[in-house]
Structure formats: C-alpha cells, structure tokens
Amino acid sequence: MTDDARDGDIAAAEADLPVIDMSVPSIARVYDAFVGGKDNYEVDRALYRQVLEFAPEAPAFAREHRDWLIRVVRFLAGTAGIDQFLDCGSGLPTAENTHQVAQRVNSEARVVYVDNDPVVQAHGRALLEENDRTRFVAGDLTDPAALLADPMVRGHLDFNRPLALIQCSTIHHVPDSQDPNGIMVAYIDALPSGSYVALTHWYDPADGSGVSATARRIQDLFNNGGLGSATFRSRAQIESLFTGLELLEPGLTRIADWWPSGPRLKPLADIDDIVLGGVGRKP
Numbered sequence: 441m442t443d444d445a446r447d448g449d450i451a452a453a454e455a456d457l458p459v460i461d462m463s464v465p466s467i468a469r470v471y472d473a474f475v476g477g478k479d480n481y482e483v484d485r486a487l488y489r490q491v492l493e494f495a496p497e498a499p500a501f502a503r504e505h506r507d508w509l510i511r512v513v514r515f516l517a518g519t520a521g522i523d524q525f526l527d528c529g530s531g532l533p534t535a536e537n538t539h540q541v542a543q544r545v546n547s548e549a550r551v552v553y554v555d556n557d558p559v560v561q562a563h564g565r566a567l568l569e570e571n572d573r574t575r576f577v578a579g580d581l582t583d584p585a586a587l588l589a590d591p592m593v594r595g596h597l598d599f600n601r602p603l604a605l606i607q608c609s610t611i612h613h614v615p616d617s618q619d620p621n622g623i624m625v626a627y628i629d630a631l632p633s634g635s636y637v638a639l640t641h642w643y644d645p646a647d648g649s650g651v652s653a654t655a656r657r658i659q660d661l662f663n664n665g666g667l668g669s670a671t672f673r674s675r676a677q678i679e680s681l682f683t684g685l686e687l688l689e690p691g692l693t694r695i696a697d698w699w700p701s702g703p704r705l706k707p708l709a710d711i712d713d714i715v716l717g718g719v720g721r722k723p
C-alpha cells in the first residue's frame with residue numbers, strides 16, 4: 441500500500457468513513473461491473489474481463505439473476521402479501537432494487553438492506569435509503585445474532601409479523617468454515633410463521649460436464665483473485681440451506697426456470713446452469 445493510500449485509510453477511519461481499498465477487487469463492485477453499473481474500479485473490471493474470456497454470457501446472466509430477484513419480490517409483495525423485507529448482501533444499487541419492486545406493488549412495504557462493502561456503504565446508502573420505508577445497515581450477514589439484534593433492523597421490521605429474508609447470491613461467499621447452514625438456521629429460527637426466504641446460490645453439478653468446469657473456473661478465479669471466499673455447492677447442500685421451510689413450486693431450479701415471465705425465445709447457455717434458486721415458506 442502506498443503512503444497516500446495509507447494516509448487516506450487513516451483519514452477515513454478517523455472520520456468514521458468506510459475505507460475503500462481500490463487495490464483489490466470487491467464482490468459488490470465486480471458484480472456491479474457484470475450488471476453494467478459504474479461503481480467499479482479497474483481492478484474489478486480486470487476480474488470481470490477474465491470471466492468473459494471463458495463465459496461471455498456472464499453479463500446477460502447477471503441481468504437474468506437480477507430479474508429473478510425482481511420476479512420473486514413482485515410475487516412476495518403481491519400474491520404472498522409480504523410487506524417487510526430483509527435484503528442481505530444487497531449489493532450496489534441497480535435497476536431495480538428490492539424496495540422499488542416491493543413498493544410498486546405495496547407503497548407501504550418496508551425494506552432493510554444489509555451489506556458490508558464500503559462502496560455500498562458510501563455510495564449505495566443514499567440511493568437505497570430512498571424513502572422513510574427503506575433503511576441500510578452496514579452489517580455482516582454471517583453474524584445473524586448481531587444483525588437480528590441491530591436497532592435499525594428491529595426498529596424498522598416487525599418480527600411478530602411475517603417477513604421475507606433475501607439471500608440472493610450471498611451464501612456462496614460464506615465458506616464451510618463459517619457454517620453457512622448454521623447461519624441460515626439462525627435466520628430461519630428468528631422468522632415468524634408465514635415468512636419467506638428467497639435464496640440463490642452457485643451450483644456445481646460435479647459431473648465432469650462443461651457446466652462443472654465453468655463453475656470450477658469461476659470459483660478458482662474468485663478465490664485466487666483476492667475476492668475472498670466463493671464456494672460452489674451441490675444441489676443437496678443448497679437445498680439444506682432451506683431446512684425448516686417448505687419450498688414453493690417449482691422448487692430449487694435454475695433461475696431461468698423459476699416462474700419465467702414468458703416463453704423462452706433462445707436456448708440457455710452453460711452459465712445458466714451454475715446458479716440454483718428457490719423460495720421457501722416457514723410453516
């Protein structure tokens with residue numbers, strides 16, 4: 441780290457501002473590059489370009505992934521009648537954010553976003569806290585006890601009424617050593633009956649296929665590229681993250697297969713197979 445960068449970090453810490461390290465990529469910023477955002481740096485785009493070399497459909501797939509979240513939130517706020525959302529690992533603001541989708545269906549819907557990335561904290565907070573029904577918490581989703589006790593979370597969401605927990609593309613960043621299942625159990629235990637959990641997760645069929653090879657290349661790239669942990673898991677492992685919930689139809693599927701908004705006009709690419717998603721309801 442240069443002296444200037446160190447001085448910047450010290451100044452940010454003294455002013456209690458999030459410290460942004462532009463010398464290593466961040467998950468939130470790399471994801472932002474994939475969905476066509478502007479809150480990313482060269483170090484993030486370098487990783488993005490490396491993925492493009494073997495998975496050129498990755499940016500289109502990132503958009504499909506966001507579309508999955510939009511379909512799910514529309515369903516939850518509408519048909520399921522959910523009016524409060526805890527969106528863990530919200531990422532940088534993009535088109536569209538959870539509160540925009542939910543509040544279009546129900547203008548009273550309340551959303552708490554959580555992310556631990558300094559750029560999300562610095563740039564995203566203002567956009568995500570767009571009105572008095574949305575809040576942003578700079579928190580760690582791997583510490584459910586602390587997050588669920590956070591005054592902002594408790595003050596804004598009513599845990600005596602059903603709510604929706606969103607873990608969209610987050611738990612694969614939690615290594616086995618941090619007990620992702622234990623983390624999900626803690627969240628699910630805290631949810632009242634009638635609540636929902638929406639979750640997507642990177643999937644490796646581990647069958648020697650091209651899909652599995654793509655999954656492993658992405659996992660290696662993330663783990664060796666300074667991005668921290670990324671773990672592709674099996675279908676059974678991902679399903680186990682829904683323990684205590686009833687999976688809604690059509691179950692745990694490729695995101696393109698979860699209640700698509702219309703007929704498929706072109707074949708799916710290999711990369712469409714590397715994420716599974718589903719929505720569970722707490723009985």
Ligand SMILES: C[S@@+](CC[C@H](N)C(=O)[O-])C[C@H]1O[C@@H](n2cnc3c(N)ncnc32)[C@H](O)[C@@H]1O
Nearest residue numbers: 468471529530531555556557580581582608609
């Ligand atoms: C791949 S992005 C997904 C963004 C969004 N949920 C979506 O699906 O469009 C993962 C997000 O999770 C956040 N994240 C990863 N680990 C986290 C942690 N331990 N606590 C809070 N946020 C975390 C990252 O900063 C990033 O913004």
